[in-house]
Amino acid sequence: MKNFPLLFLLLLSVSASAQTIACFTVKAGNINRNNSLVYATYNTGDTDAVVLEEVTGKKRVPVPVNALKGKVWWVMSGKTPAGTVRKYELKKGITTARPLMIAGIQSGSLLLQQGEQPILQYNYQTVDPPAGTDTVFRRSGFIHPLWAPNGAVLTNIFPNAGHRHHMGIWNSWTHTLFEGRETDFWNVQKREGKVRYAGKMETFSGSVWCGFSAGQEHVALLKDGTEKTAINEVWLVQAYPATDGGNRRQWDLTSTFSPATPDGIILLQYRYGGGFALRTTTDFIATTSQLLTSEGKTRKDADSTRARWVKITGTTPKGKAGLLIMNYPENYDSPEPLRVWPENMEGGELMFNYTPTRMQPWQLHAGVQYQLKYRVMVYNGDLTPEEAEAAWQEYAHPPEVIRGE
Template identity: 70%
Template sequence: MRKFHLLSVFLLLTACHSFAQAIAGFVVKSGTFPRHNSIVYTALPPSAGNAPVSLEEITGGKRIPVAVNVYKGQLCWILSGNTPAGAERTYELKKGVPVTNPRMKTALHNGSLVLEEHNDPILQYNFKTVAAPSGADTVYSRSAFIHPLWAPNGVVLTNIFPNAGHLHHMGVWNPWTHTLFEGRETDFWNVQKKEGKVRFNGNLETLSGNVWCGFSAGQDHVAFLKDGTEKTAIRETWLIQAYPATNEGARRQWDFTTTFAATTPNGITLLQYRYGGGFGLRTTAAFTAQTSQVITSEGKTRKDADSTRARWVKISGTTTHGKAGMLIMNYPDNFDSPEPLRVWPENMEGGELMFNYTPTRMKPWQLYPGARYQLKYRVMVYNDDIINEEAEAAWQEYAHPPEVRVI
């Protein structure tokens, strides 16, 4: 039986009493460019121990309570509002009382996990196997993917089992396509080849709080061997963290981190190939060549973005339920960053769109036994559209977060 571990993480919004014990102070520096609702991370001081904590901003002679999350030795809060370039803001961490009704929540629903802000859905992770469409080969049945992904206005941005030719496309997912595992080329993406697939492995931790909600999920890249047996080639952990909506509810960001390792003595080679791994996305069928637009940080569009590199990619489109989109940002420390892209040409599948950040498009990546590897992305979902300058500012914010100094 699978075991699910619910970790209550909360996080802590409370007015600190005058007698509460101060643990540490922090100065947050905006740096060389202005900040807007920045996401701040710093290490939890060892002196905090396991005690619940609260945070206050000290400004204008006042102490203002600030929501804070604590997870695996990291503090997280929002540098709320606008902070000019070169500015500093001061905070004090104290022992405090946890909030019992967090703003950002996780909810289990019959084989899936939904992240919510109040009662507004953000995204759904499917840990239970979702059956293939009626009449299709059961090999297409799949777990370990995100769908639906909602824009703040409720538009669904993703699609699964889209059509007969690409039933293996599953919302947001990231299997490796062209690999060399134990002397055999193995494809974990094109499941119809019956060489391998990705599965949820039973490890799930849910996280709720006032700054972010999310989950940690274990997934296995399973190879189907010639003798009819199976072997796990790669074990990965997804960490998904969703933050509160901003800009009067019109923007929301969430972080996607995958940490993975080879599981056998000889490791695995992720061979050079035009797509696979990284961040895979099949958008809603409503996004076609006529109804959607793609623009990259380098000014490329759907006509010429394929096989180019980009710090960020913006995908916007119109549906019967409104206009919305997403900005997918590539972290600078990722393998071969800024990562190359796979973007379907406009004549694919009636103009529908598949997008993939492809770390191994230009060169192979050897995963050695005993080593851990990581890829990170941030996604902004939005109502209507955003201009390129906002997209670039969001990437700069992600790539160069505010500096935190302990005082």
């Protein structure tokens, strides 16, 4: 487990006679695996007090695990060649270790950390724009800062007078038809709609991941001065331990949403909005950063194309760093179309958006839940295109888990 040195600090207490709950065989499939994230289900027996061991012949090695409501996560550490299998046993037991991955509430925000190292911050209380700015830009329910492993901040909020509505990482829908009226939840200066935190916060800490779930709502601002919720949404964010000597870290964002009214809502075809939106640090401009997509496109020609993944790397005061944004193959109209600012926008600064409705509209029906999923890898230095593709393949095609009793 050389890629997870901190995990050696975890001391697991489990006796040889502890009751086995489930046995798992994990198949690598046709992909060479490297520190794969593994997910499985089990019968809880009304307990999440479990420990996990990897079984190799007569050898048993404790494995850090997160368990929650009959679901269990762990890292299949190191390299697992294609075509091979690894075996694990889940038992009743109690870990004596303090959580490595920590979700902590602080003043107005929630901070995810690995030990003392910050990962990302979710702002659930309303954040005010710069002094002298219209209060219409006040916003909650977004991620900022997002840190690279080297400590560099990769996001930006309230960036300039023309784009005060850009908020780190967010996902407002832009061009919609709600109750017969075109409604924009992204460009809040139009005073048609907005997105805000809606409560129902849950936080999770553990040995394998930390995270949170939070309610959000797309709110239409009606002509009579009242408000009406158009879309209810829940964000689930899960962050995992750094790998590759601490130089790479991954986290997942799952957005689950449904219309809030009987008539539903139409997400109209438009060139940007929804999905996954990112405003990068001001350190990333055309001369100091590079964008590359899975299809080999750059900032010169990526806009309005499709991509499985988008890699953004640039120079920061703490060294070279970047992020790889991957969209899940089951997302609407995947591989999703892109909105990428050209190099001559805003002095070369960068806004990026996975835009599921760029090519076609999306009718959301009442009583139906919809979902969009993304994985982000933040890294020091850079990734090769081959490494980026391998990370997406791992995300899109996780190891197969076969459960036995």
